[in-house]
Amino acid sequence: MNTKIYASLKSIASFVPNRNVSNKDLEKIVDTSDDWITKRTGIEGRYFAEDNQKSSDLGFEAAKIAIHRANIKATDVDMIICATLSPDYLAMPSTATIISYKLGIENKPAFDISSACSGFIYLLSIAKAYIESGMYDNILIIGAEKTSSVLDFRDRNTCVLFGDGAGAAVIGKTNEIKKAIVDVHISANGKYANLLMTPMDSPFIKMKGNEVFKLAVKTLANDVEEILKKNNIKPKDIDFFIPHQANLRIINAVGNMVDIDSSKIVLTVQKYGNTSAASIPMAIDEIYRERKLKNGDLLLLDAFGGGLTWGSSLLYFNGS
Ligand code: UT7
Numbered sequence: 503m504n505t506k507i508y509a510s511l512k513s514i515a516s517f518v519p520n521r522n523v524s525n526k527d528l529e530k531i532v533d534t535s536d537d538w539i540t541k542r543t544g545i546e547g548r549y550f551a552e553d554n555q556k557s558s559d560l561g562f563e564a565a566k567i568a569i570h571r572a573n574i575k576a577t578d579v580d581m582i583i584c585a586t587l588s589p590d591y592l593a594m595p596s597t598a599t600i601i602s603y604k605l606g607i608e609n610k611p612a613f614d615i616s617s618a619c620s621g622f623i624y625l626l627s628i629a630k631a632y633i634e635s636g637m638y639d640n641i642l643i644i645g646a647e648k649t650s651s652v653l654d655f656r657d658r659n660t661c662v663l664f665g666d667g668a669g670a671a672v673i674g675k676t677n678e679i680k681k682a683i684v685d686v687h688i689s690a691n692g693k694y695a696n697l698l699m700t701p702m703d704s705p706f707i708k709m710k711g712n713e714v715f716k717l718a719v720k721t722l723a724n725d726v727e728e729i730l731k732k733n734n735i736k737p738k739d740i741d742f743f744i745p746h747q748a749n750l751r752i753i754n755a756v757g758n759m760v761d762i763d764s765s766k767i768v769l770t771v772q773k774y775g776n777t778s779a780a781s782i783p784m785a786i787d788e789i790y791r792e793r794k795l796k797n798g799d800l801l802l803l804d805a806f807g808g809g810l811t812w813g814s815s816l817l818y819f820n821g822s
Contacts, residue, residue, distance in 0.1 A: 508682030509633035510820040512574075512640075512674040514795075515567035516787035517560050518667045518774065519551040525662070534658045544750025548665030548775030550650040556590045558600040560668035561646030564783070565601055568642065571821060572672035576605045579672070580638035582612040583628060585621025585779035587700075587707075587808065588648045589614060597646060605642075618698070619746050619807025620688065621645050621779025622669070626803075626815050627686040629673035644670040645779030654706035663748070664707070665775030669783020674820075680798065681820040687729050688813035698808040718752050718806040722814075723759040726804050729814045730760070737762045739800060742789060746805035747771035747781040756804065778807065786819075795819055 524547045525536035539545055551560060561584055569576050582605075584598035591597075598612040617624040625643035632638045649664035676682055694717065698709045722745070730737065743762045745753045747770050757767050770785045777784055782803055789795040797819060804814040 505677045507634055507636060507675050508679060509630040509673050510676040510681050511683060511817055512672045513568045513571035513821045514671050514783060514786045514790050515564045515571055516669040516784040517563035518549050519555060519560060521550045521552065523548055523550050528662050531655055532658045532661060534662050539662050543663060544771050545775045546772045549667060551648045551666045557586050557588050557646040557648045558590045558597045561597060561601045561644040562604040564668040564670035565605055565642055565644050568670035568672050574640055576607050579607055579640050579642045581610060582642045583625055584614045584644045584646055585617060585625050586614060586646050587618050587778055588651050601644060617811045618809055619748065619778045620805040620811035620813050622782040623686060623803060623805045623813030623815055624688050626683060627688050630683050630686055633673060633675050639675060641673045643673060644668060645783050647778045647780045649778055652700060652705055652707050659711055660707050660709050663776050665777050667774055667777040667780045667784050669780045669787060671783055676820060681818050683817040685729055685733050686815040687725060690809045690811040694810040715752060719755045721812050722756045722804050722806055725812060725814045726756065726760045729816055733816055735816060740766060740802045741799040742766055742768055743802045744768045744782055744785045747785055748776045797822060
């Protein structure tokens with residue numbers, strides 16, 4: 503009898519660059535206020551990478567730790583995938599290939615995906631499919647963002663919202679569903695592409711924030727309800743709800759609509775701002791480093807971003 507192979511979250515790690523930028527610092531360069539930013543978004547500060555630090559440098563630091571925590575060697579990694587909206591190079595080479603070379607990995611597949619802030623959920627779904635097909639044993643997934651490289655610091659609608667950072671995880675295999683990535687749901691609708699984009703004539707993020715906000719709350723609440731129902735899991739069974747960290751008001755609205763106890767909602771948006779594809783793994787690592795996250799904990803993730811893209815996942819943490 504064949505034993506079923508499930509994909510499993512074996513480790514989590516993150517890296518945050520040194521330079522802390524407060525709302526007060528931003529007041530000096532753009533027409534905004536600490537009060538507006540905190541009230542409308544919950545964000546109190548963010549970290550920006552140095553000029554000579556690229557997304558691959560941030561991703562490499564997180565990836566090194568993720569590999570170490572998974573108790574494997576870099577050469578045991580079968581494939582490297584990076585989600586980023588702020589790649590080192592516009593079209594090629596991919597940030598994943600650069601990170602993999604920095605890790606000492608050669609002659610293994612490496613590629614980037616473009617699904618903006620939903621990147622980490624998309625990465626989980628890809629890694630899950632490769633592992634469960636039996637094709638690979640260990641996949642390194644990385645969300646790495648130097649969002650400051652795609653921000654227009656004259657546009658107060660966007661530049662106050664984002665931060666830099668990276669998160670990484672090793673996805674391995676297990677035979678036990680209680681150690682597995684139970685489900686991943688991803689979706690997209692290009693009808694809303696113009697709401698959040700880097701237009702062809704500019705390298706900078708442009709967003710119709712208010713419209714994105716309304717769609718995000720509605721879509722995420724439905725999506726989370728659906729994944730819980732489909733897997734017959736009640737909100738009270740969840741140990742941690744780890745949403746994409748874009749706006750405290752979006753997170754709380756979704757949490758309320760789905761009836762998740764606020765003590766289970768992981769919040770890092772105050773400290774780091776919106777770090778796009780890095781935000782979910784950075785938030786998971788936050789509770790890992792605080793020693794709150796335990797092997798066997800059931801996590802619910804959700805994300806929403808440019809595309810528009812969105813997704814959710816239910817998974818047991820299987821790291822040590
Ligand atoms: O991660 C990818 C997904 N992205 C998101 O989920 C972001 C979703 N959107 C949001 O989080 C919110 O819509 C924002 C935080 C971007 C904006 O909050 P809002 O409550 O939707 O504000 P708004 O865009 O309706 O703007 C309200 C006012 C405007 O002024 P008037 O027209 O009312 O006079 C803006 O010009 O706030 C003004 N404003 C600012 N004021 C001070 C916009 N940005 C700023 C700013 N500082 N930085």
